[in-house]
Amino acid sequence: MNTRYNYLIFLLTAILIASCGSEKTENTDTEITTNEVITISKSQFESSGMELGKPVKMNFTESIRANGNVVAAPSGMAQISSLLAGKIKRIAVNVGDQVSKGQILCTIESTEFIRLQQDFAEATGMLKASRAEFERQKLLAGDNIASQKIFLNAESDYKSLLAKVEGQKAILLLLGQNIEKVSQGAIQSDLNLFAPIAGYVANLQAETGAFAEPQKIIMELVDLNQLQLKLSVFEREMTGLKPGLKINFYSPNNTDEIFIGQVVAFSRAIDPETKAITVIGSIQQSEKAKLISGMYLEAEIFTGEREVMALPDEAILKSGETRLVIVRTSNDANEMKFITKEVQTGSNSNGFTEILNPEGLDNVLIKGGFNLVME
Structure with missing residues (x-):
């Protein structure tokens, strides 16, 4: 010593x-x-x-220490793409713009869209004649005036044409078209894409004059009112985790500004690669305007006292x-x-x-x- x-x-x-x-x-x-x-x-x-x-x-x-991102809930995100191929004629919004549900986002010129309307209008007219012939042959067959074979052919033609019309109708409805007007021959060359949710334009991946391919993302929308936390918690630290726990979280770039949230749910399976589970947390409504979707953050989940x-x-x-x-x-x-x-x-x-x-x-x-x- x-x-x-x-x-x-x-x-x-x-x-x-x-x-x-x-x-x-x-x-x-x-x-x-x-x-x-x-x-x-x-x-x-x-x-x-x-x-x-x-x-x-x-x-x-x-x-419990955790990290993750600010993300929008599944119902608060939307990827905008065209069901039909065509050329982008006009983009009506820009990144950061606020949009309302149903607002026109962009317009596409599509010959495929024109053909679809033409085919539907023609098939709708033919369907009326086919239905009339089917009903006539049905009556004749019932009175044993016409052969059963002729009736069956008329029935087959009618049902086949009906299926075609209903399929075209479903596509046109997905494209936001007025079925009554199209069936009467009101053909449009411009296909408008509408906002399925209210929110902000988070990402824009196309420009005027570009070719829009089916299912290729043109832009993304995010509803800031539906922002939430998506955190990762390691398996060894998940003891005491349950819905309702308070969360303090912050950006590593600004540790002085603390935001408050609450555990909503967590996954019941551990990721085999990261050895972590996903925790979903709510964010106070008054603080959502200060946050950005995709923002990285660090968090502390309070499980109790001892x-x-x-x-x-x-x-x-x-x-x-x-x-x-x-x-x-x-x-x-x-x-x-x-x-x-x-x-x-x-x-x-x-x-x-x-x-x-x-x-x-x-x-x-x-x-x-x-x-x-x-x-």
Whole structure:
């Protein structure tokens, strides 16, 4: 066991600290050995503002660390593409524009669209004649005037044409067309694409004059009112996770602005590659306007509280992987003796560190310990 009488060094250190005004010394790593004895005078202890204390009971908030993105709910996202091929005649919006549901987003010139309308109008007219012939042959067959074969052929022709018309009608309805007008021969050359949801144009991947291929994305819409959190939580940290828990989240680029959310749901399967589960969280409505879809964030999910014994962070000294405190062992008339003692630490909260072995720590130097061991 080494004994160090560092009066002179301690006095010089105290003078340097006093000259630095309000600057705070951080308990960074330094080489300290366990059971190291330090002796100082009482006047040194008092003049340097040192304080003694002991571990106190505190309620530490338990939390889970997570990261992820701000995303729109499935019903709050829309990818806009054309069902038919054609040339983009006009784009009516730009990135960042707010759009309402049903608003025209772009117009496509499509010969395929023209042919579809023509075929539907012609087939609709033919269907009336086919239905009439089918009904006539049905009556004749019932009176044994016409052969059953002729009736069956008429029935087959009618049903085949009916299926064709209904199929064309379904496509035209998907394209937002007025079936009654098309059936009467009102043919349009321009195919308008409409906004299926209200929101903002998040992405635009085409320009006027470009060829629009079926199913190729032209633009994307996002409803900011339906933004939510999509977080990843590792398997080892998911204990206590449940719907309703509070979430604090922030952008790593601006850690001072904290947003508040709540756990809504989480997946019941662990990703075999990341060893994590997906957690979906809600966002307060008033804060959604400050966020962007796709924004990366870090989060803390609060799972509850537990009672611990803790010391101020300043009382904990770091020496590599070892954590130590300075404990007073004697208090004579003119001098005070201290010894360094290794401690096992747990979590941290609001400037305090959990002590897992608090026994025998009744007189811990909770202020000024770092400067005392520096040489």
